[in-house]
Amino acid sequence: MKTIFLAITLLITTLSLPAQPKVDVHKEMEFAKAQYELMLKANKDLTRFPQSVKKEGILDTRTSDWWCSGFFGGSLWYLYEYTQDNKWKEAADKWTMAVEKEKYNKTTHDLGFMLYCSFGNGYRLTKNEKYKDIMLIGAESLATRFNPKIGLIKSWEEFKGYDYPVIIDNMMNLEFLLWAARASGNSKFYDLSTTHADNTLKNHFRKDYSSYHVVCYDTTGKVLARKTNQGAADESAWARGQAWAVYGYTMMYRETGNKKYLNQAINIAKFIANHPNLPSDKIPYWDFNAPNIPNEERDASAAAITASALLELYTYTKDKAHFRLAEDILRSLSGKVYTANLGENNNFLLKHSVGSKPYQSEVNTPIIYADYYYLEALLRYSRIKI
Numbered sequence: 001m002k003t004i005f006l007a008i009t010l011l012i013t014t015l016s017l018p019a020q021p022k023v024d025v026h027k028e029m030e031f032a033k034a035q036y037e038l039m040l041k042a043n044k045d046l047t048r049f050p051q052s053v054k055k056e057g058i059l060d061t062r063t064s065d066w067w068c069s070g071f072f073g074g075s076l077w078y079l080y081e082y083t084q085d086n087k088w089k090e091a092a093d094k095w096t097m098a099v100e101k102e103k104y105n106k107t108t109h110d111l112g113f114m115l116y117c118s119f120g121n122g123y124r125l126t127k128n129e130k131y132k133d134i135m136l137i138g139a140e141s142l143a144t145r146f147n148p149k150i151g152l153i154k155s156w157e158e159f160k161g162y163d164y165p166v167i168i169d170n171m172m173n174l175e176f177l178l179w180a181a182r183a184s185g186n187s188k189f190y191d192l193s194t195t196h197a198d199n200t201l202k203n204h205f206r207k208d209y210s211s212y213h214v215v216c217y218d219t220t221g222k223v224l225a226r227k228t229n230q231g232a233a234d235e236s237a238w239a240r241g242q243a244w245a246v247y248g249y250t251m252m253y254r255e256t257g258n259k260k261y262l263n264q265a266i267n268i269a270k271f272i273a274n275h276p277n278l279p280s281d282k283i284p285y286w287d288f289n290a291p292n293i294p295n296e297e298r299d300a301s302a303a304a305i306t307a308s309a310l311l312e313l314y315t316y317t318k319d320k321a322h323f324r325l326a327e328d329i330l331r332s333l334s335g336k337v338y339t340a341n342l343g344e345n346n347n348f349l350l351k352h353s354v355g356s357k358p359y360q361s362e363v364n365t366p367i368i369y370a371d372y373y374y375l376e377a378l379l380r381y382s383r384i385k386i
């Protein structure tokens, strides 16, 4: 009797809640077009990629060897995908080709971000064989960072005295290698990606499915230490790390069909969705355990990555909770607090991201990858009929 009463109360409460408006993708894309027209006008030097805004309010740019060099070209590809207007294709091609020389870069684990967000989107949309050839060289470069004895791709050369650090962010670079496996027919790319993902699943997560940022290994693959670089503490849940994790394992399920990756993504999504420190607008603080919550900066980039991941996850789980959380995030990001006004914000779309709070770098600023994953999430959202 009590259960029936509770169920009826819940139903009445749900029905009486005002329906939340849908996110207006067309409006947001129209704004993105106008804002990025200005971004293109302000950025003519193809050796300097728009990154963020410095404390003094000046545009911050980086060279092609910075891990973010693929995001501007990638964002332009998303605008081309939405508009089908060749103007965006030409701009995307220019900023994509500007990253080409990084295909020989063996000093970074971030070639996936650099080459797949740019050339990968370009190839998906145009089938330009030149892009494919460049990416296959890049995939070989990235694969050199995989040590079969350890079973992981090395992230950095050194971290706090450890010489085989692996960061959760590195899950994102596997999408590039899994593409290379298909495009080249060389199964080594598939094998090393699944080995890396399996070892990360085993060693990077706590019992509650939150992720450490950095795991340091010895030469046999034994874990020596679990630490943070950009989080609040070694035992905290750095927000963007959780976003990379849910995105990474959702992608791994897409690429392999292996249910253990899907389950991992579902559990990480649960950790994020149910976290008591997730604010009501669903834009996380830069770290779920930042010491001065609620007086801490939010990270729009973590929110955008999470939204994009959850929208893909929803297509596999059909769990409306995944879709709703993504939609809530997009509703907040597209609102006045997070979306810039035309011509402001040095022409970035989103405000309020955090690159690295411990290093006081890019704190509460626009950052190019927030824009990239926001555009990706808007496109994914527009394809889901619910």
Ligand code: GLY
Residues within 6 Å of the ligand: 067, 169, 230, 240, 355
């Ligand atoms: N992959 C570096 C970062 O998320 O800041």
